[in-house]
Amino acid sequence: MAERAQTTVLVTGGSGRLGRSVVAGLAEAGYDVVSVDRAPVPDGVFPTQIRQEAADLLAPGVARSVLENHRPDAVIHLAAIAVPFSAPEDVILQTNSQLAFQVMDAATTLGVGRIITASSPTVLGYGAPAGWMPEAFPLNEQTTPKPWNAYALSKLLAEQTMRMFAAAQGERIRYAAFRPCYVISPEEWAGAPTQQGNTVVERLDDPALSAPAIFNYVDARDVADFLDVLLQSMDRIPNAETFFVGAADALAREPLSELIPRYLPAVGALAGNLHGTSPAFSIDKARKLLGWEPKRSWRTELVPSELATPELAAASQEAR
Secondary structure: OOHHHEEEEEEEOOHHHHHHHHHHHHHHHOOEEEEEOOOOOOOOOOOOOEEEEEEOOOOOOHHHHHHHHHHHHOOEEEOOOOOOOOOOOOHHHHHHHHOOOOOOHHHHOOOOOOOEEOOHHHHHOOOOOOOOOOOOEOOOOOOOOOOOOOHHHHHHHHHHHHHHHHHHHHHOEEOOOOOOOEOOOHHHHHHHOOOOOOOOOHHHHHHHHHHOOOOEEEHHHHHHHHHHHHHHOOOOOOOOEEEEEOOOOOOOOHHHHHHHHHHHHHHHHHHOOOOOOOEEOOOOHHHHOOOOOOOOOOHHHHHHHHHOOOHHHHHHHOOO
């Protein structure tokens, strides 16, 4: 804990859905955390020791100025337009790719030792209107990216930007990227709408809502835990690695071997080896390289009033 307390981590996009949990989780783990966003969160949302700075990181020179001001030991870049098609495609591509470049360039120029950027599972291209066929399930970091929209492309560009800097810097600076699955924030377990406007229970009750994302999800607090482990491990793992970060199960009440053929028939033949509660997105790389394991699932985190059946409510209480 004392070693982490000496480590200053600057988080861009710290006011966002994922950012709030990451900032709070890292602060709780003992890091000195700086949250940078266009709009800080209101007083009382973050622990008092967290520093906040309002900044437009796209403006010329701002990213470097912010980093020079705080001199962090590590940077975690989350800031982005976070929802596909929530802005014109050219705006999403330009905004997200420029943010990633500006932040990583400034951090690299200033010699920040650890630089992490957020990517997305959407880089794989599932949901493409013209069709999509992966090599196999479960999907992993070796699955070929096939982005079909500006958001997915911008996230793949962020990964490639990370690798570009790593190729130029060698081992002097450590880089990593992570692909968080569909993020569920703490308040959403109690019934607040998720990113797509549905509640978690609605997504469980109607598999058609989660099928387009192949039933992936992750608790935002588990992402914070992952980043804690990653920060502590970057000096001992290969540089510029990319990780999937997800729950250990699927956001579904039935096995994906049954749901995928029903809702995604084009790839249904590949789903036969997704047994039991297994997710479609493998987290084995994070397990093996980092020793990280998610602690939360919908079975343990949904509050009883949000569960659809008495049996599930009882199971949730037992799991707690």
